[in-house]
Amino acid sequence: MVARRDGSVDVATLAADLSVSPETVRRDLRVLAALGLVRRTHGGAHPVESAGFETTLATRATRHVPQKTRIAAAAAELLGEAVTVFIDEGFTPQLIAQALPQDRRLTIVTTSLTTAAVMAERDHAQVLLLGGRVRGTTMATVDQWAKEMLAGFVIDLAYVGANGISREHGLTTPDPAVGQVKAQAVKSARRRILVGIHTKFGAVSFCRFAEVRELEAIITDTSLSATEAQRYSLLGPQVIRV
Template sequence: MTNTETGSAFLSEGEERRRRIVSAARRAGSVSVTAIAADLGVSRETVRRDLGTLERRGLVRRTHGGAFPVESAGYETTLAFRTGMHVPEKTRIAAAAAELLGDAETVFVDEGYTPQLIAEALPDGRPLTVITASLTAAQGLAARPGMTVLLLGGRVRGGTMSTADHWAARMLSGFVIDLAYVGASGISREYGLTTPDPTAGEVKRQAVRVSRRRVFTGVYSKFGAVSFCRFADARAFDTIITDSRLPQSEARRYALFGPEVLRV
Protein backbone atom coordinates (compact mmCIF):
# COMPACT_ATOMS: atom_id res chain seq x y z
CA MET A 1 0.00 0.00 0.00
CA THR A 2 1.37 3.43 -0.92
CA ASN A 3 1.66 6.35 1.46
CA THR A 4 -1.07 8.17 -0.46
CA GLU A 5 -3.43 5.22 -0.11
CA THR A 6 -2.62 4.96 3.59
CA GLY A 7 -3.35 8.67 4.09
CA SER A 8 -6.67 8.37 2.28
CA ALA A 9 -7.66 5.38 4.39
CA PHE A 10 -6.91 7.21 7.61
CA LEU A 11 -8.76 10.28 6.35
CA SER A 12 -11.85 8.23 5.51
CA GLU A 13 -11.74 6.54 8.90
CA GLY A 14 -11.44 9.89 10.67
CA GLU A 15 -14.27 11.44 8.69
CA GLU A 16 -16.55 8.50 9.43
CA ARG A 17 -15.69 8.75 13.13
CA ARG A 18 -16.46 12.47 13.16
CA ARG A 19 -19.72 11.87 11.29
CA ARG A 20 -20.75 9.41 13.99
CA ILE A 21 -19.85 11.91 16.73
CA VAL A 22 -22.02 14.61 15.14
CA SER A 23 -24.90 12.14 14.68
CA ALA A 24 -24.66 11.08 18.33
CA ALA A 25 -24.60 14.70 19.51
CA ARG A 26 -27.68 15.56 17.46
CA ARG A 27 -29.57 12.52 18.72
CA ALA A 28 -28.79 13.03 22.39
CA GLY A 29 -28.27 16.78 22.54
CA SER A 30 -24.67 16.41 23.74
CA VAL A 31 -21.80 13.91 23.91
CA SER A 32 -19.08 13.21 26.43
CA VAL A 33 -15.50 12.48 25.50
CA THR A 34 -15.40 9.38 27.72
CA ALA A 35 -18.59 7.85 26.33
CA ILE A 36 -17.68 8.48 22.70
CA ALA A 37 -14.18 7.08 23.18
CA ALA A 38 -15.64 3.89 24.66
CA ASP A 39 -18.31 3.63 21.97
CA LEU A 40 -15.88 4.10 19.07
CA GLY A 41 -12.99 2.20 20.62
CA VAL A 42 -10.53 5.09 20.37
CA SER A 43 -8.59 7.15 22.86
CA ARG A 44 -10.06 10.19 24.56
CA GLU A 45 -7.30 12.28 23.01
CA THR A 46 -8.48 11.19 19.56
CA VAL A 47 -12.03 12.22 20.44
CA ARG A 48 -10.79 15.58 21.72
CA ARG A 49 -8.96 16.18 18.42
CA ASP A 50 -12.10 15.21 16.51
CA LEU A 51 -14.19 17.61 18.57
CA GLY A 52 -11.68 20.36 17.89
CA THR A 53 -11.99 19.70 14.16
CA LEU A 54 -15.78 19.65 14.34
CA GLU A 55 -15.83 22.88 16.34
CA ARG A 56 -13.66 24.61 13.72
CA ARG A 57 -16.16 23.46 11.10
CA GLY A 58 -18.99 24.97 13.12
CA LEU A 59 -20.76 21.64 13.77
CA VAL A 60 -20.33 21.41 17.55
CA ARG A 61 -19.43 23.60 20.49
CA ARG A 62 -17.04 22.10 23.01
CA THR A 63 -17.79 22.00 26.73
CA HIS A 64 -15.83 20.69 29.68
CA GLY A 65 -15.65 16.96 28.97
CA GLY A 66 -17.73 16.93 25.79
CA ALA A 67 -19.64 18.93 23.20
CA PHE A 68 -23.12 19.81 21.97
CA PRO A 69 -24.35 20.26 18.37
CA VAL A 70 -24.58 23.64 16.68
CA GLU A 71 -27.52 24.42 14.43
CA SER A 72 -26.56 24.57 10.77
CA ALA A 73 -28.06 24.63 7.28
CA GLY A 74 -28.92 20.95 7.59
CA TYR A 75 -29.74 20.70 11.29
CA GLU A 76 -32.04 22.66 13.59
CA THR A 77 -33.05 21.75 17.12
CA THR A 78 -36.74 21.30 17.86
CA LEU A 79 -38.76 23.31 20.33
CA ALA A 80 -39.19 20.16 22.43
CA PHE A 81 -35.41 19.80 22.63
CA ARG A 82 -34.91 23.45 23.56
CA THR A 83 -37.35 23.23 26.46
CA GLY A 84 -34.95 20.87 28.20
CA MET A 85 -31.75 22.86 27.72
CA HIS A 86 -30.44 25.67 30.01
CA VAL A 87 -33.89 26.20 31.54
CA PRO A 88 -32.78 28.18 34.66
CA GLU A 89 -30.67 30.50 32.50
CA LYS A 90 -33.45 31.01 29.95
CA THR A 91 -35.93 31.75 32.73
CA ARG A 92 -33.68 34.45 34.18
CA ILE A 93 -33.09 35.93 30.72
CA ALA A 94 -36.83 36.01 30.02
CA ALA A 95 -37.59 37.78 33.30
CA ALA A 96 -34.94 40.41 32.58
CA ALA A 97 -36.29 40.87 29.04
CA ALA A 98 -39.86 41.38 30.26
CA GLU A 99 -38.62 44.13 32.58
CA LEU A 100 -37.53 46.11 29.51
CA LEU A 101 -41.11 46.40 28.24
CA GLY A 102 -41.37 50.01 29.38
CA ASP A 103 -44.24 51.89 27.75
CA ALA A 104 -44.35 49.64 24.66
CA GLU A 105 -47.85 48.98 23.36
CA THR A 106 -46.90 46.65 20.49
CA VAL A 107 -44.41 43.82 20.92
CA PHE A 108 -42.93 41.20 18.60
CA VAL A 109 -42.17 37.85 20.23
CA ASP A 110 -39.94 35.54 18.18
CA GLU A 111 -40.15 31.77 17.85
CA GLY A 112 -38.26 29.56 20.28
CA TYR A 113 -38.33 28.61 23.94
CA THR A 114 -36.73 31.73 25.45
CA PRO A 115 -39.19 34.03 23.61
CA GLN A 116 -42.00 31.73 24.82
CA LEU A 117 -40.79 32.32 28.38
CA ILE A 118 -40.68 36.06 27.69
CA ALA A 119 -44.31 35.92 26.56
CA GLU A 120 -45.23 34.19 29.81
CA ALA A 121 -43.37 36.86 31.81
CA LEU A 122 -45.17 39.82 30.17
CA PRO A 123 -47.35 41.64 32.72
CA ASP A 124 -51.14 41.42 32.93
CA GLY A 125 -53.41 44.34 33.57
CA ARG A 126 -52.37 46.64 30.72
CA PRO A 127 -53.33 46.79 27.05
CA LEU A 128 -50.68 45.09 24.92
CA THR A 129 -50.64 43.88 21.33
CA VAL A 130 -48.28 40.95 20.74
CA ILE A 131 -47.27 39.94 17.22
CA THR A 132 -45.65 36.52 17.03
CA ALA A 133 -44.69 33.66 14.73
CA SER A 134 -44.81 31.24 17.68
CA LEU A 135 -47.91 29.08 17.97
CA THR A 136 -47.09 28.22 21.57
CA ALA A 137 -46.58 31.86 22.58
CA ALA A 138 -49.84 32.85 20.86
CA GLN A 139 -51.74 30.07 22.60
CA GLY A 140 -50.38 31.05 26.00
CA LEU A 141 -51.17 34.74 25.57
CA ALA A 142 -54.55 34.58 23.84
CA ALA A 143 -56.64 34.06 27.01
CA ARG A 144 -54.85 36.67 29.13
CA PRO A 145 -56.75 39.88 29.96
CA GLY A 146 -55.66 42.95 28.04
CA MET A 147 -53.72 40.99 25.44
CA THR A 148 -54.39 41.29 21.71
CA VAL A 149 -52.50 38.53 19.87
CA LEU A 150 -51.67 38.62 16.17
CA LEU A 151 -50.33 35.31 14.88
CA LEU A 152 -48.34 35.69 11.68
CA GLY A 153 -49.68 33.56 8.87
CA GLY A 154 -47.61 31.20 6.77
CA ARG A 155 -46.22 27.70 6.60
CA VAL A 156 -46.11 26.00 9.99
CA ARG A 157 -42.69 24.66 10.88
CA GLY A 158 -43.49 21.56 12.92
CA GLY A 159 -40.15 21.30 14.71
CA THR A 160 -40.28 24.83 16.09
CA MET A 161 -44.09 25.25 16.13
CA SER A 162 -43.82 28.57 14.31
CA THR A 163 -44.88 30.18 11.05
CA ALA A 164 -42.53 31.24 8.27
CA ASP A 165 -42.21 31.95 4.53
CA HIS A 166 -43.14 35.09 2.60
CA TRP A 167 -46.68 35.30 4.00
CA ALA A 168 -45.40 35.90 7.53
CA ALA A 169 -42.67 38.30 6.43
CA ARG A 170 -45.11 40.29 4.26
CA MET A 171 -47.56 40.61 7.15
CA LEU A 172 -44.80 41.93 9.41
CA SER A 173 -43.69 44.48 6.82
CA GLY A 174 -46.93 46.42 7.28
CA PHE A 175 -46.42 47.08 11.00
CA VAL A 176 -44.51 49.57 13.14
CA ILE A 177 -43.63 47.74 16.36
CA ASP A 178 -42.48 49.36 19.60
CA LEU A 179 -40.30 46.49 20.85
CA ALA A 180 -39.03 43.24 19.34
CA TYR A 181 -37.73 40.28 21.33
CA VAL A 182 -35.56 38.36 18.88
CA GLY A 183 -33.69 35.07 19.21
CA ALA A 184 -31.13 33.36 16.98
CA SER A 185 -29.26 30.10 16.61
CA GLY A 186 -26.00 31.99 16.90
CA ILE A 187 -24.53 35.44 17.39
CA SER A 188 -20.98 36.35 16.50
CA ARG A 189 -19.04 39.59 16.24
CA GLU A 190 -17.99 38.75 12.69
CA TYR A 191 -21.23 37.41 11.19
CA GLY A 192 -23.94 38.87 13.41
CA LEU A 193 -27.14 36.92 14.12
CA THR A 194 -27.78 33.73 12.18
CA THR A 195 -30.37 30.95 11.89
CA PRO A 196 -30.50 27.70 9.89
CA ASP A 197 -33.72 28.33 7.93
CA PRO A 198 -33.79 31.22 5.42
CA THR A 199 -37.60 31.49 5.65
CA ALA A 200 -37.41 31.91 9.42
CA GLY A 201 -34.50 34.30 8.92
CA GLU A 202 -36.62 36.52 6.70
CA VAL A 203 -39.28 36.79 9.41
CA LYS A 204 -36.62 37.77 11.94
CA ARG A 205 -35.08 40.26 9.49
CA GLN A 206 -38.43 41.96 8.99
CA ALA A 207 -39.06 42.09 12.74
CA VAL A 208 -35.74 43.85 13.26
CA ARG A 209 -36.46 46.26 10.41
CA VAL A 210 -39.92 47.40 11.57
CA SER A 211 -39.22 47.69 15.31
CA ARG A 212 -38.25 50.84 17.20
CA ARG A 213 -36.41 48.93 19.94
CA ARG A 214 -34.78 45.52 19.58
CA VAL A 215 -33.67 43.07 22.28
CA PHE A 216 -31.67 39.93 21.57
CA THR A 217 -31.99 37.11 24.09
CA GLY A 218 -29.83 34.00 24.15
CA VAL A 219 -27.81 31.79 26.47
CA TYR A 220 -24.02 31.94 26.53
CA SER A 221 -23.64 29.00 24.12
CA LYS A 222 -25.16 31.09 21.29
CA PHE A 223 -22.17 33.43 21.31
CA GLY A 224 -19.55 32.63 18.70
CA ALA A 225 -21.86 30.12 17.00
CA VAL A 226 -22.59 30.68 13.32
CA SER A 227 -25.45 29.17 11.34
CA PHE A 228 -26.44 29.35 7.68
CA CYS A 229 -28.60 32.45 7.24
CA ARG A 230 -27.52 35.88 8.49
CA PHE A 231 -30.43 38.17 9.29
CA ALA A 232 -29.09 41.02 11.44
CA ASP A 233 -25.99 42.66 12.82
CA ALA A 234 -25.33 43.02 16.54
CA ARG A 235 -25.29 46.79 16.03
CA ALA A 236 -29.02 46.68 15.24
CA PHE A 237 -29.90 45.86 18.86
CA ASP A 238 -30.43 48.14 21.80
CA THR A 239 -29.94 45.40 24.37
CA ILE A 240 -28.40 41.92 24.48
CA ILE A 241 -29.44 39.70 27.38
CA THR A 242 -27.57 36.50 28.19
CA ASP A 243 -26.53 34.53 31.25
CA SER A 244 -23.54 34.98 33.51
CA ARG A 245 -21.56 32.17 31.89
CA LEU A 246 -20.70 34.47 29.01
CA PRO A 247 -17.35 35.92 30.11
CA GLN A 248 -17.42 39.57 31.08
CA SER A 249 -14.60 40.25 28.62
CA GLU A 250 -16.67 38.84 25.75
CA ALA A 251 -19.71 40.85 26.86
CA ARG A 252 -17.61 44.02 26.66
CA ARG A 253 -16.58 43.18 23.09
CA TYR A 254 -20.24 42.99 22.05
CA ALA A 255 -21.02 46.20 23.94
CA LEU A 256 -18.49 48.00 21.73
CA PHE A 257 -20.96 47.54 18.86
CA GLY A 258 -23.48 49.70 20.72
CA PRO A 259 -25.97 47.51 22.59
CA GLU A 260 -26.15 47.29 26.36
CA VAL A 261 -25.15 43.75 27.35
CA LEU A 262 -26.85 42.27 30.42
CA ARG A 263 -25.54 39.09 32.05
CA VAL A 264 -28.17 37.62 34.40
Protein backbone atom coordinates in the same frame (compact mmCIF):
# COMPACT_ATOMS: atom_id res chain seq x y z
CA MET B 1 -24.69 12.17 16.42
CA VAL B 2 -24.95 12.05 20.20
CA ALA B 3 -24.38 15.80 20.49
CA ARG B 4 -27.40 16.52 18.31
CA ARG B 5 -29.58 13.99 20.10
CA ASP B 6 -28.69 15.10 23.63
CA GLY B 7 -27.76 18.76 23.01
CA SER B 8 -24.18 18.33 24.26
CA VAL B 9 -21.54 15.73 24.99
CA ASP B 10 -19.17 15.27 27.90
CA VAL B 11 -15.74 13.83 27.11
CA ALA B 12 -15.55 11.57 30.17
CA THR B 13 -19.10 10.23 29.77
CA LEU B 14 -18.70 9.62 26.05
CA ALA B 15 -15.37 7.85 26.55
CA ALA B 16 -16.95 5.53 29.11
CA ASP B 17 -19.99 4.83 26.92
CA LEU B 18 -17.83 4.02 23.89
CA SER B 19 -15.08 2.22 25.86
CA VAL B 20 -12.38 4.45 24.40
CA SER B 21 -9.88 6.82 25.94
CA PRO B 22 -10.79 10.46 26.68
CA GLU B 23 -8.01 11.56 24.33
CA THR B 24 -9.66 9.62 21.49
CA VAL B 25 -12.90 11.49 22.13
CA ARG B 26 -11.07 14.83 22.31
CA ARG B 27 -9.32 14.10 19.00
CA ASP B 28 -12.61 13.25 17.30
CA LEU B 29 -14.24 16.38 18.71
CA ARG B 30 -11.38 18.48 17.37
CA VAL B 31 -12.01 17.03 13.92
CA LEU B 32 -15.76 17.72 14.16
CA ALA B 33 -15.05 21.25 15.38
CA ALA B 34 -12.76 21.85 12.40
CA LEU B 35 -15.60 20.76 10.13
CA GLY B 36 -17.96 23.21 11.83
CA LEU B 37 -20.26 20.50 13.20
CA VAL B 38 -19.65 21.11 16.91
CA ARG B 39 -18.24 23.82 19.15
CA ARG B 40 -15.83 22.78 21.86
CA THR B 41 -16.63 23.61 25.48
CA HIS B 42 -14.69 22.92 28.65
CA GLY B 43 -14.86 19.15 28.99
CA GLY B 44 -17.10 18.51 26.00
CA ALA B 45 -18.89 20.01 23.01
CA HIS B 46 -22.30 21.02 21.72
CA PRO B 47 -23.72 20.84 18.18
CA VAL B 48 -23.69 23.75 15.75
CA GLU B 49 -26.96 24.39 13.98
CA SER B 50 -26.54 24.78 10.25
CA ALA B 51 -28.62 24.91 7.09
CA GLY B 52 -28.88 21.14 7.27
CA PHE B 53 -29.59 20.76 10.98
CA GLU B 54 -31.80 22.58 13.46
CA THR B 55 -33.10 21.46 16.83
CA THR B 56 -36.84 21.19 17.45
CA LEU B 57 -38.87 23.29 19.87
CA ALA B 58 -39.43 20.23 22.05
CA THR B 59 -35.68 19.67 22.30
CA ARG B 60 -34.99 23.31 23.13
CA ALA B 61 -37.53 23.12 25.95
CA THR B 62 -35.33 20.58 27.73
CA ARG B 63 -31.97 22.37 27.49
CA HIS B 64 -30.55 25.08 29.75
CA VAL B 65 -34.01 25.74 31.16
CA PRO B 66 -32.88 27.60 34.34
CA GLN B 67 -30.69 29.93 32.26
CA LYS B 68 -33.43 30.53 29.71
CA THR B 69 -35.92 31.27 32.48
CA ARG B 70 -33.61 33.90 33.99
CA ILE B 71 -33.00 35.41 30.57
CA ALA B 72 -36.73 35.60 29.90
CA ALA B 73 -37.42 37.31 33.24
CA ALA B 74 -34.72 39.90 32.57
CA ALA B 75 -36.08 40.51 29.08
CA ALA B 76 -39.60 41.07 30.40
CA GLU B 77 -38.25 43.69 32.81
CA LEU B 78 -37.11 45.74 29.79
CA LEU B 79 -40.66 46.06 28.45
CA GLY B 80 -40.76 49.72 29.43
CA GLU B 81 -43.68 51.63 27.92
CA ALA B 82 -44.08 49.27 24.97
CA VAL B 83 -47.64 48.44 24.00
CA THR B 84 -47.07 46.51 20.76
CA VAL B 85 -44.60 43.66 21.16
CA PHE B 86 -43.19 41.17 18.66
CA ILE B 87 -42.27 37.80 20.15
CA ASP B 88 -40.11 35.56 18.01
CA GLU B 89 -40.37 31.81 17.55
CA GLY B 90 -38.49 29.57 19.98
CA PHE B 91 -38.60 28.43 23.58
CA THR B 92 -36.91 31.41 25.26
CA PRO B 93 -39.23 33.94 23.55
CA GLN B 94 -42.15 31.79 24.72
CA LEU B 95 -40.84 32.12 28.28
CA ILE B 96 -40.63 35.89 27.78
CA ALA B 97 -44.31 35.97 26.83
CA GLN B 98 -45.20 34.11 30.01
CA ALA B 99 -43.09 36.54 32.07
CA LEU B 100 -44.75 39.70 30.70
CA PRO B 101 -47.05 41.48 33.19
CA GLN B 102 -50.60 40.18 33.09
CA ASP B 103 -52.18 43.48 34.18
CA ARG B 104 -50.87 45.44 31.16
CA ARG B 105 -52.83 45.85 27.95
CA LEU B 106 -50.50 44.56 25.26
CA THR B 107 -50.77 43.73 21.59
CA ILE B 108 -48.63 40.67 20.94
CA VAL B 109 -47.48 39.98 17.38
CA THR B 110 -45.91 36.56 16.96
CA THR B 111 -45.05 33.81 14.52
CA SER B 112 -45.22 31.20 17.28
CA LEU B 113 -48.35 29.08 17.58
CA THR B 114 -47.42 28.08 21.13
CA THR B 115 -46.84 31.67 22.24
CA ALA B 116 -50.09 32.78 20.61
CA ALA B 117 -52.00 30.05 22.46
CA VAL B 118 -50.46 31.04 25.81
CA MET B 119 -51.09 34.77 25.41
CA ALA B 120 -54.61 34.40 23.96
CA GLU B 121 -55.79 33.16 27.36
CA ARG B 122 -54.94 36.50 28.98
CA ASP B 123 -57.69 39.05 29.48
CA HIS B 124 -55.52 42.07 28.68
CA ALA B 125 -53.65 40.70 25.66
CA GLN B 126 -54.60 41.10 22.03
CA VAL B 127 -52.78 38.48 19.96
CA LEU B 128 -51.96 38.75 16.26
CA LEU B 129 -50.64 35.48 14.84
CA LEU B 130 -48.78 36.03 11.59
CA GLY B 131 -49.92 33.89 8.71
CA GLY B 132 -47.88 31.61 6.47
CA ARG B 133 -46.42 28.13 6.29
CA VAL B 134 -46.03 26.45 9.67
CA ARG B 135 -42.64 24.89 10.39
CA GLY B 136 -43.01 21.65 12.31
CA THR B 137 -39.64 22.02 14.03
CA THR B 138 -40.57 25.26 15.78
CA MET B 139 -44.37 25.45 15.38
CA ALA B 140 -44.00 28.90 13.86
CA THR B 141 -45.09 30.60 10.65
CA VAL B 142 -42.73 31.74 7.91
CA ASP B 143 -42.63 32.82 4.25
CA GLN B 144 -44.04 35.80 2.40
CA TRP B 145 -47.40 36.13 4.17
CA ALA B 146 -45.75 36.46 7.57
CA LYS B 147 -43.20 38.91 6.24
CA GLU B 148 -45.81 41.05 4.48
CA MET B 149 -48.00 41.24 7.58
CA LEU B 150 -45.02 42.39 9.65
CA ALA B 151 -44.11 44.99 7.03
CA GLY B 152 -47.43 46.71 7.68
CA PHE B 153 -46.78 47.21 11.39
CA VAL B 154 -44.80 49.67 13.48
CA ILE B 155 -43.88 47.70 16.60
CA ASP B 156 -42.67 49.22 19.86
CA LEU B 157 -40.43 46.35 20.91
CA ALA B 158 -39.21 43.12 19.30
CA TYR B 159 -37.86 40.20 21.30
CA VAL B 160 -35.81 38.15 18.85
CA GLY B 161 -33.74 35.00 19.03
CA ALA B 162 -30.96 33.68 16.80
CA ASN B 163 -29.20 30.41 16.14
CA GLY B 164 -25.87 32.21 15.99
CA ILE B 165 -24.54 35.52 17.36
CA SER B 166 -21.21 36.74 16.02
CA ARG B 167 -19.44 40.09 16.16
CA GLU B 168 -18.25 39.55 12.59
CA HIS B 169 -21.40 38.12 11.02
CA GLY B 170 -24.18 39.45 13.23
CA LEU B 171 -27.35 37.45 13.94
CA THR B 172 -27.85 34.31 11.88
CA THR B 173 -30.32 31.45 11.44
CA PRO B 174 -30.24 28.28 9.28
CA ASP B 175 -33.46 28.76 7.29
CA PRO B 176 -33.76 31.57 4.69
CA ALA B 177 -37.54 31.77 5.19
CA VAL B 178 -37.05 32.25 8.93
CA GLY B 179 -34.31 34.79 8.29
CA GLN B 180 -36.61 36.92 6.14
CA VAL B 181 -39.26 37.10 8.85
CA LYS B 182 -36.73 37.91 11.56
CA ALA B 183 -35.18 40.60 9.39
CA GLN B 184 -38.59 42.21 8.86
CA ALA B 185 -39.31 42.08 12.59
CA VAL B 186 -36.04 43.92 13.26
CA LYS B 187 -36.90 46.47 10.57
CA SER B 188 -40.46 47.04 11.83
CA ALA B 189 -39.52 47.50 15.50
CA ARG B 190 -38.42 50.69 17.23
CA ARG B 191 -36.54 48.69 19.88
CA ARG B 192 -34.90 45.27 19.49
CA ILE B 193 -33.74 42.94 22.25
CA LEU B 194 -31.87 39.74 21.50
CA VAL B 195 -32.15 36.80 23.87
CA GLY B 196 -29.88 33.78 23.75
CA ILE B 197 -27.84 31.47 25.95
CA HIS B 198 -24.04 31.54 25.88
CA THR B 199 -23.75 28.69 23.36
CA LYS B 200 -25.11 30.98 20.64
CA PHE B 201 -22.13 33.35 20.86
CA GLY B 202 -19.43 32.92 18.27
CA ALA B 203 -21.65 30.53 16.29
CA VAL B 204 -22.46 31.39 12.69
CA SER B 205 -25.39 29.90 10.80
CA PHE B 206 -26.44 30.22 7.17
CA CYS B 207 -28.61 33.35 6.88
CA ARG B 208 -27.78 36.73 8.37
CA PHE B 209 -30.81 38.78 9.38
CA ALA B 210 -29.46 41.61 11.56
CA GLU B 211 -26.32 43.31 12.80
CA VAL B 212 -25.31 43.49 16.45
CA ARG B 213 -25.32 47.30 16.32
CA GLU B 214 -29.06 47.30 15.57
CA LEU B 215 -29.86 45.91 19.02
CA GLU B 216 -30.76 47.87 22.13
CA ALA B 217 -29.78 45.00 24.40
CA ILE B 218 -28.51 41.44 24.43
CA ILE B 219 -29.55 39.21 27.33
CA THR B 220 -27.66 36.00 28.02
CA ASP B 221 -26.44 33.88 30.91
CA THR B 222 -23.32 34.26 33.03
CA SER B 223 -21.48 31.47 31.20
CA LEU B 224 -20.64 34.11 28.61
CA SER B 225 -17.51 35.73 30.02
CA ALA B 226 -17.53 39.36 31.10
CA THR B 227 -14.69 40.00 28.65
CA GLU B 228 -16.65 38.62 25.71
CA ALA B 229 -19.76 40.53 26.81
CA GLN B 230 -17.71 43.72 26.80
CA ARG B 231 -16.60 43.05 23.22
CA TYR B 232 -20.22 42.85 22.10
CA SER B 233 -21.19 45.95 24.07
CA LEU B 234 -18.56 47.96 22.18
CA LEU B 235 -20.68 47.41 19.06
CA GLY B 236 -23.61 49.26 20.64
CA PRO B 237 -26.04 47.13 22.66
CA GLN B 238 -26.18 46.79 26.41
CA VAL B 239 -25.16 43.24 27.30
CA ILE B 240 -26.92 41.80 30.34
CA ARG B 241 -25.68 38.55 31.91
CA VAL B 242 -28.08 36.81 34.32
